[in-house]
Amino acid sequence: MTTQQININNAKDWYVCGLVVQGNPDKMLVIQQAISTMPNTEVPALDEQKGKMVVVMQSHDQNLLLEQIESVKEINGVITVSLVYHQQDEEK
Numbered sequence: 001m002t003t004q005q006i007n008i009n010n011a012k013d014w015y016v017c018g019l020v021v022q023g024n025p026d027k028m029l030v031i032q033q034a035i036s037t038m039p040n041t042e043v044p045a046l047d048e049q050k051g052k053m054v055v056v057m058q059s060h061d062q063n064l065l066l067e068q069i070e071s072v073k074e075i076n077g078v079i080t081v082s083l084v085y086h087q088q089d090e091e092k
Contacts, residue, residue, distance in 0.1 A: 015065050017057045018085030019072070025051040027077030034075045038068050051079070
């Protein structure tokens with residue numbers, strides 16, 4: 001079990017973000033592959049022709065989540081990254 005898994009299993013707080021990523025249509029599969037390697041991240045919808053995808057990211061650490069969102073912006077071929085959903089569950 002990795003440290004990341006231990007932190008997730010014992011997490012008291014949990015954050016979920018929904019993003020729309022717009023990119024060069026010719027690079028969408030490469031962008032999707034790069035995003036899919038990020039922990040707790042998935043691409044549930046992709047339209048290569050329009051150059052758009054939906055990305056869902058989750059984390060126990062909001063700073064880690066923000067870093068991952070910023071790293072998506074740096075992927076070759078990405079034009080814009082828009083945050084369209086955010087949920088924060090905190091143990092009280």
